[in-house]
Amino acid sequence: MPESEHREPWKGRRLLVVSTNYAPEVTGIGPYAAQLAEHWAGAGAETHVLTGMPHYPSWRTDPAYRGVWRAREERGGVTVHRRRHYVPSRQTALRRALFEASVLVHGLTAPPGTRPDAVIAQLPSLAGGVIGARLARRHGVPYIPVVQDLMGAAAAQSGIRGGGRAAALAARAERHALTAATLVGVIHESFVPRVTAYGVPVERIRVVPNWSHVQAPSADRAVTRTRLGWREDTPVVLHSGNMGLKQGLEVLVDAARLAPDIRVVLMGDGNQREELRARAAGLPNLDFLPPAGPDEFTDILAAADVLAVTQRASVLDMSVPSKLTSYFVSGRPVVASVAESGGTAQEVQRSGAGLLVAPEDPAAVLAAVRKLVEEPAAAAELGARGPGYVAAHLGREAALARFDALLTEVLQDADGRRPR
Structure with a gap:
């Protein structure tokens, strides 16, 4: 040839x-x-x-x-x-x-x-x-x-x-x-x-x-947290991506209400953004951020302590959200509040980079987050598996x-x- x-x-x-x-x-x-x-x-x-x-x-x-x-x-x-x-x-x-x-x-x-x-x-x-x-x-x-x-x-x-x-x-x-x-x-x-x-x-x-179509994080994590106003002693749980009906992001708003010591960040946009804002009214520990540009996207993901992916319990989850590959690249542990039999759950299990909890259960989400925060070595080990999984399979x-x-x-x- x-x-x-x-x-x-x-x-x-x-x-x-x-x-x-x-x-x-x-x-x-x-x-x-x-x-x-x-x-x-x-x-x-x-x-x-x-x-x-x-x-x-x-x-x-x-x-x-x-x-x-x-x-x-x-x-x-x-x-x-x-x-x-x-x-x-x-x-x-x-x-x-x-x-x-x-x-x-x-x-x-x-x-x-x-x-x-x-x-x-x-x-x-x-x-x-x-x-x-x-x-x-x-x-x-x-x-x-x-x-x-x-x-x-x-x-x-x-x-x-x-x-x-x-x-x-x-x-x-x-x-x-x-x-x-x-x-x-x-x-x-x-x-x-x-x-x-x-x-x-x-x-x-x-x-x-x-x-995985995003670049690996490159900025200093502490610098990014300072820029975003995230205190080092406050655990940050971040969800990035579409704010639609399917995502069921109410579970994170309700989790923020149950845990004032944890900061919840919803980064992105979508047709449910204003409804979520209304539900979160009066919560000082919940932030809304606009979608991040490609130059800072994974740096912001890496600055969080835990990355969340959520879906409604009624959703037949066959797809794998594009955010998940980006989460893995960031090197942070994932908490997936999704149906156990779906494609998202399968990818989290295969990667070994996170924990699965029941969908639409704020208490279960908080329990998983606290487990990761209280066991930083275990959380770091889970997060570190993400980039390896990307290199091998994505x-x-x-x-x-x-x-x-x-x-x-x-x-x-x-x-x-x-x-x-």
Whole structure:
């Protein structure tokens, strides 16, 4: 093989990635979609992305994109096609349906004009999955949905009003998006039973885990705590990421109320932020911080004593929150208030970097936090396992190689079936 083909294995290929979330969003699915597209562009592919306007996790359109209907950008060697859509400031079944419908209509009526060799779509966006399936069928090319989460179960369990009806509609859209696939990628094996229940044969499913996409902490921990106003003798429990219904962050607000000697910090944004603020009114030991930028994100995580991940007890937890890989990188112990049988619990157990407690139980969260605070050597040992787990299992190169293998499989099969 010529040297150039080693450096650019996808040269001559044209790829389309459909993802409602994309850079410059720095949390959630956006960073994964961006790094994957840029990886393929760097390997020689003409890579296009069909996406929306940046809005996550605040659920407010980024000021730089307000009033913009369509945009074409070049980011990291990738051609990004943005289409305007409705952004609901509060989550109800109707508002979420309008969000998905606006993404779907604009994406199908104004797709990129080039014919791809393959279409890759990121779920849980129902519209993104349907758009990917339709565009792949229109061009007669392979289609690969990548399941980061599934909306069918989430809609019914999230607490969104009208969630039962929304779940039925979401399930129909997901079934269409998944059964139309050439191959289906899932980020965790806990998704496999759900995907097969939609009618996808297990032999058409490939596990393609997410990777750690943040830098290791580098700032002096004491300096960061001083800057944030965190006293060295006060334990800090921090949650970072989306403040949505699914997260059930009320458990941390209630924990702060039970333990005035512990500082609880909620860092991020989301449609439940104001409701959580109202619930936390009068609590001097609970802080709200805006989302941190990439240059200081893991430094802030590392400055905390304990990192928390929470979900409602009713949530069927198959996904693995992107925050978890960042938590592991920071080297701090994790307390996971989640269902014991879910994907998050499995990752915490595999890493050995934290403790599991029952969801929606403030007393259980506090007991775990106090155990870690009172046993600093044990807490340090748990935290130290996180970076090691990332190095062994969540490396970017290994993860992207799995995506390359998935893409190679579908393209080789498509090439073999084309008339010569």
